[in-house]
Amino acid sequence: MSPSRKPTQASRRSVYHRPVSLVNKPTHFCPGCGHGTAHKLIAEVLDSLKIREKTIGVAPVGCAVMAYYYLNCDISEAAHGRTPAVATGIKRCLPDRIVFSYQGDGDLAAIGMAETIHAANRGENITVIFVNNSVYGMTGGQMAPTTLSGQKTVTSPCGRDAHTMGSPIRVCELLNTLDAPWHIERVALDSPAGVRKTRKALLTAFKGQMEGKGYSLVEILSPCPIHMRLSPLEAVRFVKEGMVPAFPLGVFRREGKPVA
Amino acid sequence: MSPRLYSLTIDRERCKGCELCVDVCPRTVLALSPKLNSRGQHYAFVTNPASCIGCAQCSDMCPDAAIEIDEEESAHA
Amino acid sequence: MRKRVLMNGNDAIGEGAIRAGCEAYFGYPITPQNELTSYMANHMQAHGRVFIQAESEVAAVNMVFGAAVTGRRAMTSSSSPGISLKQEGLSYLAAAELPSVIVNVQRGGPGLGNIAPSQSDYFQATKGGGHGDYHLIVLAPYTVQEMHDFTIDAFALADRYRNPVMLLTDGRLGQMMEPLTLYAGRPQKIPAKPWALTGAKGRKPNHIRSLLLEDGALEQRNLHLQAKYKTILNELVGYDEYLTSDATVLVVAYGSSARIARGAIDQARAKGVKAGLLRPITLWPFPRARIRQLAGKVRGILVVEMSAGQMIEDVQLSAGDRVPLAFEGRMGGGIPEESAVVRAIQRLAKPPQRSARK
Numbered sequence A: 001m002s003p004s005r006k007p008t009q010a011s012r013r014s015v016y017h018r019p020v021s022l023v024n025k026p027t028h029f030c031p032g033c034g035h036g037t038a039h040k041l042i043a044e045v046l047d048s049l050k051i052r053e054k055t056i057g058v059a060p061v062g063c064a065v066m067a068y069y070y071l072n073c074d075i076s077e078a079a080h081g082r083t084p085a086v087a088t089g090i091k092r093c094l095p096d097r098i099v100f101s102y103q104g105d106g107d108l109a110a111i112g113m114a115e116t117i118h119a120a121n122r123g124e125n126i127t128v129i130f131v132n133n134s135v136y137g138m139t140g141g142q143m144a145p146t147t148l149s150g151q152k153t154v155t156s157p158c159g160r161d162a163h164t165m166g167s168p169i170r171v172c173e174l175l176n177t178l179d180a181p182w183h184i185e186r187v188a189l190d191s192p193a194g195v196r197k198t199r200k201a202l203l204t205a206f207k208g209q210m211e212g213k214g215y216s217l218v219e220i221l222s223p224c225p226i227h228m229r230l231s232p233l234e235a236v237r238f239v240k241e242g243m244v245p246a247f248p249l250g251v252f253r254r255e256g257k258p259v260a
Numbered sequence B: 001m002s003p004r005l006y007s008l009t010i011d012r013e014r015c016k017g018c019e020l021c022v023d024v025c026p027r028t029v030l031a032l033s034p035k036l037n038s039r040g041q042h043y044a045f046v047t048n049p050a051s052c053i054g055c056a057q058c059s060d061m062c063p064d065a066a067i068e069i070d071e072e073e074s075a076h077a
Numbered sequence C: 001m002r003k004r005v006l007m008n009g010n011d012a013i014g015e016g017a018i019r020a021g022c023e024a025y026f027g028y029p030i031t032p033q034n035e036l037t038s039y040m041a042n043h044m045q046a047h048g049r050v051f052i053q054a055e056s057e058v059a060a061v062n063m064v065f066g067a068a069v070t071g072r073r074a075m076t077s078s079s080s081p082g083i084s085l086k087q088e089g090l091s092y093l094a095a096a097e098l099p100s101v102i103v104n105v106q107r108g109g110p111g112l113g114n115i116a117p118s119q120s121d122y123f124q125a126t127k128g129g130g131h132g133d134y135h136l137i138v139l140a141p142y143t144v145q146e147m148h149d150f151t152i153d154a155f156a157l158a159d160r161y162r163n164p165v166m167l168l169t170d171g172r173l174g175q176m177m178e179p180l181t182l183y184a185g186r187p188q189k190i191p192a193k194p195w196a197l198t199g200a201k202g203r204k205p206n207h208i209r210s211l212l213l214e215d216g217a218l219e220q221r222n223l224h225l226q227a228k229y230k231t232i233l234n235e236l237v238g239y240d241e242y243l244t245s246d247a248t249v250l251v252v253a254y255g256s257s258a259r260i261a262r263g264a265i266d267q268a269r270a271k272g273v274k275a276g277l278l279r280p281i282t283l284w285p286f287p288r289a290r291i292r293q294l295a296g297k298v299r300g301i302l303v304v305e306m307s308a309g310q311m312i313e314d315v316q317l318s319a320g321d322r323v324p325l326a327f328e329g330r331m332g333g334g335i336p337e338e339s340a341v342v343r344a345i346q347r348l349a350k351p352p353q354r355s356a357r358k
């Protein structure tokens, strides 16, 4: 079960408490934003694996650029898309530390695709947390590589047209063609069950890194109510009904082997 | 067997009123307050504590980690 | 007596880096610096250090960023087109004040250019190159010995000033073989780096960042950087002089061009013209004050570069209008002829004629 922030009084048993790895201050994320959930889950996993003090995160630009305000561990910035390269530099120098990158879809799958593929292909022993919210959040809701076909964004005002703008890139499937990755999984923040699966996936990924297993990537389908132009509840529904059919959930790579 | 008792604490300053917790609660324990927090947002509050089954779906779903849940020992007695 | 060895300039840099305690090297193939990347491939792993052939120069410089974030000494090298790709990373390294060493073995440009030696990246190296108000410390070796020694200095300076340091050299020096004495001193003491990211064990988390959105924070960071650059300007200017004390013509040249200039100065002296050389060792900070001083004593200044004339702008700024300034250089991988430099010196040595001003 979830780790607890502080030992509760003897008369109580904790069901859920905020993780200590999460700084206790309100975030700047919009209401219903999946980044908040993802941060919370990372913090829970750092708590439960007791690795907060040996973890170094890398956060590039994107709505999560201020991860250092919220995650109570060492964190470095990275230039847009260069996140896996920065994470590689850190991990190679400090192989006994736990290194994760936290990247949006623009960062990971557009400007940083080369770095993404090559870090995966080298089997860097890092954990990549890929928040796929189908748009560029920070810059105002532009089309992302993961924008759905037909989805309207400020730069695809008539909807994404596959013939001229490409189709959504399925990153897990793409990386699963490589030999090196150890764990690749796609989850969705579309329900409490989805949140639990996400927690478990992150746990698997970080644990694998601790055991020196190699590259892990967890793609989290995540609501961005603002730029999906939906209420928080509708955005969660969009993740479930719009994104999940386009980005099938599941484990693609387990223990270094593609899952049939 | 007596029913278990759960106490929910909602940090209204962390809450952004997204309603995700209200939506997922299977027992309609939560609701959005008509009042505003210091950041001008409606916040979730507990309307119906006795119905809570401690399933933690609300706290899992909450993007802002605003909900904490404890099980009251006395309920086991 | 310490043993002398024969090495090319690129290898000499590599061996310098290893002896300076460089813990991580990241590169991407490009001529004329490939010897350096192979040297590191062969020797870093043997020393239990990090070597990665990155997927691009962009990735390589960002791997340096990551390594530097941990407080380790890290280096990347490339040649002109690859250095262009690194500019984003250099701006971030400078902004985050991460000690790091970048080697540019220049080749002819612009564009893909050619693989012949050049000095046409002077502006890029000394004036910025990436975005924002920042400076690299730029060192210009002119022998294989200096390629080695300055690499070691570069790591020390990077740590001392928390700043990226560029070794600006060219393909001729990179591939030239010369005897040199390898550094055999004690391993340098690496200063404590309490800012480094090592895991927040027993301390508050450290953050490395250049995004500063809080009110006035970015201006503060910039003021801090400018104050540091001022300190560097005061402390670090380096240059070398050859026969300047009685010179009537001053030649200013760095790196490979300085080698040509030296030969030309000897020839000019044989012909009765007292020429002397000022060779900037630090291109940033530039030896402005010394050039200004010498400008008051000579009849003319000749700048020799393997470019259309880039450093000459700094010489002009230093010397002002007090003395005629001439340029001798070639572009696109061409190397100035010693005889052409001699002729240019002779022209400047002539007593000023009324019509001589161009």
Ligand SMILES: Cc1ncc(C[n+]2csc(CCOP(=O)(O)OP(=O)(O)O)c2C)c(N)n1
Pocket: A061, A062, A063, A064, A080, A103, A104, A105, A106, A107, A108, A131, A133, A135, A136, A137, A138, A139, A144
């Ligand atoms: C080199 C560069 N280009 C563009 C930008 C502007 N920019 C900031 S964040 C961003 C994309 C954000 O989208 P994503 O990575 O999907 O993250 P999100 O904000 O959705 O979480 C862009 C293009 C930048 N900072 N640097």
Ligand code: SF4
Pocket: A028, A029, A030, A032, A033, A034, A035, A063, A133, A137, A138, A223, A224, A225, A226, A227
């Ligand atoms: S714009 Fe989207 S991704 Fe960014 S904070 Fe708001 S909801 Fe989250």
Ligand code: SF4
Pocket: B006, B008, B024, B025, B026, B027, B028, B029, B030, B051, B052, B053, B054, B055, B056, B057, B058, B059, B069
């Ligand atoms: S723990 Fe379950 S029952 Fe109780 S308020 Fe939360 S969602 Fe409702």
Ligand code: SF4
Pocket: B010, B014, B015, B016, B017, B018, B019, B020, B021, B022, B043, B044, B061, B062, B063, B064, B065, B066, B067
């Ligand atoms: S899910 Fe969290 S932030 Fe949203 S209304 Fe409920 S308590 Fe508030």
